[in-house]
Amino acid sequence: MSNNLPPSFPGPRLLDVVRERLRVKHYSIRTEKTYVTWIKRYIHFHGKRHPKEMGKAQIEAFLTALAVKRNVSAATQNQALSALLFLYREVLEMPLPWLDDVVRAKRPARLPVVLTRKEVAQIRSQIEDPRLKLIYDLLYGSGLRLMEAVRLRIKDIELERGAILVRDGKGGKDRITMLPDCLVDAISTQIRQAKALHDLDLSNGYGRVWLPHALSVKYPNAATSLAWQYVFPAARMSIDPRSGNTGRHHLDEKQVQRAVKPAVKAAGINKPATPHTLRHSFATHLLDSGYDIRTLQELLGHSDVKTTMIYTHVLNKGGRGVKSPLDTLD
Template structure:
């Protein structure tokens, strides 16, 4: 059985007085941060690279080739029974390792066949079901759930929302650095203007307390902290939905108040779905699916919905048109004609 201990890096022999070169996984982390990958992607890539090394008995990746990569990915599918998206994530991690860290030219890796994801229809709630769920969610989680359904935001886009990106004058929300590192604009529902303003008033009190205690600094993307030294403590850059306590930044070691944990909203949504006695596997992301479907049902143009969702390709948005073809593509069953 393979040990779960961290695999040692295989490095050339050096003089005892020379500084030891960084271990392989530390090199991976450093390269990921240089290219501004998120902390989530960093953790996932390191996880898959470590697992790949352990799978092959802690051999250095330089000693491994196409056969070993294919064996690892096949084992994930056959024995691990992982989804196609999970297998592709593992492959992306290995591609990053060889191309960006080891700087090894591997044309065979480029020709590996990626698993084709299954084409499943999204779970969509009816307006009545959405109402039943939202009526059972209160406080911060209720406000966040209503934002998800009312704007079409992804879960993490809502969680990471900053104060400066909520425009009450234009009834707009600017979503920064969404999927694919793209910005977009979506609507701010009129019904949420007053509740969101009340929430921000309470959030401002927390901010002013943190500012007084010297703990108002928040994480800033890329090099903005250097370009704007005081921005990290300004009100506009604060998270709309903040954590209830301070935590240590895993990269810098700075004590900060981070955004709220998305798992808390997921649990609150699950409880509301159960309380509403719905039998659909609804999650916070289901509210985004419902947002798109209900807009199309109301007759809105699919291109407009595509922009609101932030899809690069309209074919991704077209999956929601399935609800417009009720009951077998809208065809009346011959049984109903009898």
């Protein structure tokens, strides 16, 4: 899809301005790519008209087409809307009162898929790669999201305290969760391997890792320090799309997804389980063990306890725990 936009836009190309504004606001590279893609699709959908010439009717027409013709989910539709609201509010700076009136699609309330303890163990036994198995263990044993696990820095692992500091999690929030005692040795080994790889990179003139926000300017030596390196570094070095620097990023989360999918099948589990299912299982099993909902809320990093309450529904047996009359027949 072309980046060309109507020549009437003053100054730099619109998408360049969008990227610049996203970076000023400290949005992640993933969000940047997603928002730019949706804005391009919106403009092309309306025949490359300038966004300033469009408004509420055009946004709603675009969102309706996504739902009706493309049959996208409510979450995807809301993602597209968020991108367009950012365009009008933050980039074009158009004070349009109708922005608050655009209706977001309502996400259907669905109970999460949860594995039993036995199923967690069965799937785990099918994963051979030690690094991927360790990440699997962190998802279930610490309740981490997949991206939180692969983005872990060495400085965020506190072996003596048995704690993991999750930095800049969902919603930009930090939190502390537990490091299972049984994973201390495996994590220690992984950190030693990451250090050996980092030392090799330094000897070859590399070893600079990406730092969030403006830390690379404030602390110029932090990018080469061991503390800031990823616990799970990628096997190959890559080029940072923003700075153009060559360095070693974290392991691609798709490797974990590709390992879990066949493991679920090989274990004979007939559930649509993904890496995120392990986080749901972590929460449900803690509740089942008697831990209170507020503790669980903090470990998961939920802003609202209502989000955490979903696991109380999962924990109940079918029919809200009511015993079927069939089971009482002689």
